[in-house]
Amino acid sequence: MDSSGFSSPRTDCFPAGLRVLVVDDDPTWLKILEKMLKKCNYEVTTCNLAREALDLLRERKDGFDIVISDVNMPDMDGFKLLEHVGLEMDLPVIMMSVDGETSRVMKGVQHGACDYLLKPIRMKELRNIWQHVFRKRIHEVRDIEGHESLEELQMMRSGIEQSDDGYFFSGDLVSGKKRKDADNKHDDRVCGDPSSVKKARVVWTVDLHQKFVKAVNQIGFEKVGPKKILDLMGVPWLTRENVASHLQKYRLYLSRLQKENELKATFGGTKNSDISSKDPTGNVCLQNSIAQNATTVQQNILAKESYAVSGQNILIHNDEPKICEGNGKVIPSMPTTVSKKALFGDTADLAKSSTSRISFNHSFGPLDSDVKSEPKIQAEYSWSAEVPSFQFKQEHTAHFHSDHGFDHLPLPMHHNQVDSLERSLAHNPGTSSKESDTRAQAGLNNRRNQGIKNVTQAENTAALFSVQPESHLTDCHAIDPIQCSIWNSKNHCLQQNLFDDLQSSQRNLLAGTGSALRLWGEEFNDYSSQGDFYPPNTFLGNIDPFGYSNHELIADVPPNLYESLKFDSEYPTDPVEYPIDQGLYIA
């Protein structure tokens, strides 16, 4: 887990100390494999449930070098685990099964398995697994070749073995930090120029992923190919292989999502699945085109607008419950519905209430910007858990985005508070609702003040401002959730731009965090689908480090969250509408 702890022994006598996670529901095999791997001088962790393994992997993001997983497991298909690991951790995964049918092996390889071992597994096969880890590292090193000399210097210093990002940047880190911090720090370091996100291992930050998805969108999902994407993305250090492997994962992810939604969808399976599968694309497209194509002038305007909008915030919020009502899925009086349990979003019902709560919390809790952001995250889980009520989510997300932007920017960040508050929310669900209520009240006042303040800042953009809120309101009033989601995305863009204005560097940070968060969000879909739900814990574990490592980071987290939310929810936005929205802004 601790990079510095492992890195030196690992370089000295690689592959000894290779950290292997073995997942098999068969206790006999687990015992044998553990013994075998130990005999190879590997460091073994065993796990008899796929779900548990995934938790473990998420908890200790850089705690393992390679995963060996059985194909058939009762709680989760080994292929699915494989896919998750590939998308989230980018670790080599070896599949094993007693079944050697070509189709099965093929499936494993298609899902990204680096090897497929047939049971009974022999020592000699295991002794050799380090090659997959090594191969991966070689590729990673190759990926960054030709980049900034600084980067290369660092690479050389840390050596091939340590080229995985955690160690790699440990020089920049305060000692005692976990690797995931390192990841974020790294993003931090590179901030200010999104195109220069360089790493030994290609980490698909939200930014990068957006570019990717945008490219995919432009080309068209059917005709898409790595080379084309690479050209469109225009990220010089990215290789065709990087893109190809990401595209493969992305496709798998989409197809799985689609399958899941076909199963889960309560309203019109096909429709929903379409939505979900294309979500990221549409949404990213939105963001990107606004964020990236917008001229600076536009950006400024947008930024101001968003301030201005905050003046209207209260209005907007008030409308939102109605929207929900319109859809008949949420109880309009948010504060009362606010359910503490909802935080954990175990069931669809809970999730509903949690969503409502979120919106409230967020809209009225400006007291502490960070506090808000954290609860949201949790909310995000619960809601994404709630696969069936899709439209729902969208609306709520809407709240989210809009509120957030406002609270967030003007306020100073007290990250310590955040963390503690967040914890209390997570751990003492009972009290949290009260807290949020109180906060809500105080927040309301605050917000008003804030709004006023902001409006004054907006000054000359008054005209713009008046136009803008109207469109929002219209959207909100329309019961159609799609409209709402558009609205969200708009706000989001605003935020995004604002951020750009304020501090482009922060944005990058966010992007980094966001990508991780987004993934989590996605994972939670799976959780919910299987009934188990551990997100708060995982989440806490993962996010805390951000807070501690950098105050600014925390402030930044929320926008990313939005992004991640959008991925899930905003695709429904009619592509046709999008330009119109943009037009509004520009006007």
Place this chain on the structure above:
Amino acid sequence: MQRQLANMKQSLFDQGYLDEQFIQLEELQDDANPNFVEEVVTLYYRDSARLIHNIEQALEKNPLDFGKLDSYMHQFKGSSSSIGAKKVKIECTQFREYCRTGNAEGCKKTFQQLKKEYATLKKKLEVYFQVARQAGPVEKACRPK
């Protein structure tokens, strides 16, 4: 005593009860786990009892859920491969073949045979481990000729 043990093992291989995997297990046995093979075999019999029970229940259903049976048997086969229970594994493969073709009678018949092999092996291994314990830790894994 050592020779007796070696002979017993040899005959287990000769009669086709065990395969290479068993040797693998013996090779894993070391000072840290002097009874590793026995531990693994015990674990196998404990865990597979549950599977056998599941399969028995599934076989009482009418009509048979071949998908489910196949999945159970897949697990069972995987497990059996861990200790090198060769004959049991052969029955597993046969059983799955019958599942594939939807042969209920074949399944049931094979399952009886499977249980027989499973029990026979258990007995033989119990005796073997008893002798091994008496022979003491001097015993080293040796490949049957």
